[in-house]
Amino acid sequence: MSTVRVLVGTKKGAFILTADGRREQWDIGGPYFGGWEMYHLKGSPVEPNRIYASQTSGWFGQIIQRSDDGGKTWNPPGTRPEDLMGPDGMPKGQSNMFLYEGEVGTHKFYDGSQHPWEFKRIWHLEPSLTDPDTVYAGAEDAALFKTADGGKTWQEFPALRSAKGHLWQPGAGGMAVHTIILDPKNANRIFIAISAAGAFRTDDGGKTWRPINRGLKSQYELPDPEAEVGHCVHRIAMHPSRPDVLFMQKHWDVLRTDNAGEQWQEVSGNLPTDFGFPIEVHAHEPETIYVVPIKSDSEHFPPDGKLRVYRSRTGGHEWEALTKGLPQKDCYVNVLRDAMAVDSLEPGGVYFGTTGGQVYVSADSGQTWNPIVRHLPGVLSVEVQTLP
Secondary structure, three states, X not given: OOEEEEEEEEOOEEXXXXXXXXXXXXXXXXXXXXXXXXXXXXEOOOOOOOEEEEEEEOOOEEEEEEEOOOOOOOEOOOOOHHHHEOOOOOEOOOOOOOEOOOOOOOOEEOOOOOOOEEOOEEEEEEEOOOOOOOEEEEEEOOEEEEEOOOOOOOEEOHHXXXXXXXXXXXXXXXXXXXXXXXXXXXXXXXXXXXEOOEEEEEOOOOOOOEEOOOOOOOOOOOOOOOOOOOOOEEEEEEOOOOOOOEEEEEOXXXXXXXXXXXXXXXXXXXXXXXXXXXXXXXXXOOOOEEEEEOOOOOOOOOHHHOOOEEEEOOOOOOOEEEOOOOOOOOOOOOOOOEOEEEOOOOOOOEEEEOOOOOEEEEOOOOOOOEEEEOXXXXXXEEEEEEEO
16 A cells, blocks of 8 residues: 655644555654754655755754655754754755855855855755756745755756846745746746746746746736736646646636646636635646635635635636535634645545644545644645655
8 A cells, every 4th residue: 555755844843744545544753853944845756765855044044954765864964953064164964055154044055156145045845857866946035946966066047037037026925936847748848936026937947037927917016917027926736747737826816827827817716715825736637726715915814714725626717615624613824835735646635734733634635634733833835745
C-alpha cells in the first residue's frame, strides 16, 4: 500500500505527517528546526527522499535545508542557531547562496559584484521534474534563483526584472515570487507569480520573461485597472496533463486561462466571496479545482465564521461548498497561498493547513474532512508526497 507524506511548514518549525494509503492513522514527526520560521518544504518528484526546506530567521537570515532520507536528518545539521554557523560566521552545509553577513537580519546574495544584493526570505521552492539536484527558489523581494547541484551554488535569473520590474509594488505580505510552475511538456517554459506584480512566463529557460496578465482587472488597486503589471496574484495552479490551462486566485477574482496566460477570464461564479489565497487542481480531474474563500482583504477569515472549501467540477463558474467535518461556527482562521495540496491516490486526497495550526485531510476528494493534527504553530505551507 502507498504511503503519504505531508510536509508542513509553520511559523515555529517543520512537521512531517505520514500515513498509509487509507489516510486514517497519522504519525506526527517534528518539530524540525523548532522555533524557526519554515516557509516552505517540498520533495523532489524524482527522488522521493530528497526534501528541500526554506528556513528563515530575522536574526540569522535565510538558509536552505536539504534532507536525503525523507526528513530524518538534514544538512546543515542541528536545530540551534549556533549549530548552523561555521567558524567563519557563515552557515554550514549545502546552501551558501543565502548568507548571514555581520548585520542582524540581513540576507545577501553574492553574485560576484562588489555590492551584495539583499532580500528577505525564500517563499517557495520548486524541485525539477527530472533532476533531484535542480531546484528553483522564489525570493522576497521579487527574484528567482536556481541551483543545479543540490543547493551548493545558486544563480539568479536577472532577466526577470526586465519584465517591467520598475513598476512592481509589494502587496500587504511583501513583494515575493511565491508561485513557480514548471511545464512538464516543455522544459524551457516556466510560470511564476509575484505579489503584487502579476503572472509571468518564460519560454526559453529564463533568458527572457514577459507578463501574462491580459484579462486581469484590479479596479481598486491600480490607476489603470487593466495594467500589464501590478496585479496582486495570490496563487496559480495547473494540471500536468494540460499545461496550457491554468487557474488563478487573485486578490479579488478566481480566473482561468486556456492558452498559457495569453488571456484570462473570471470564473468566480457563485462563490460567496472571490477573495482568498490558495487554489489547487484535483490530481485526476483537470476540471476540478478547489479554493478557500475568506471574507475580504481586510478580514482574513471565513465568511460567517464557517470554514468551507469550495469545489468546482466544471473548471469554474459553478461551485459547491464542502463542509462535512469542518467547523461551521466561530471559526476565524485563514488558509495561506501555499497551505493547500493534493495527492495522487484514488480517490484523490486534499489537504490544507490553517493559521490556527490545524491540518485537515479529505481522502474522498473533499466530500468529508478530518483533522490530522490540531495544535501546530500557524501553518505557512502544506505539500504532499505519495510514496510507493
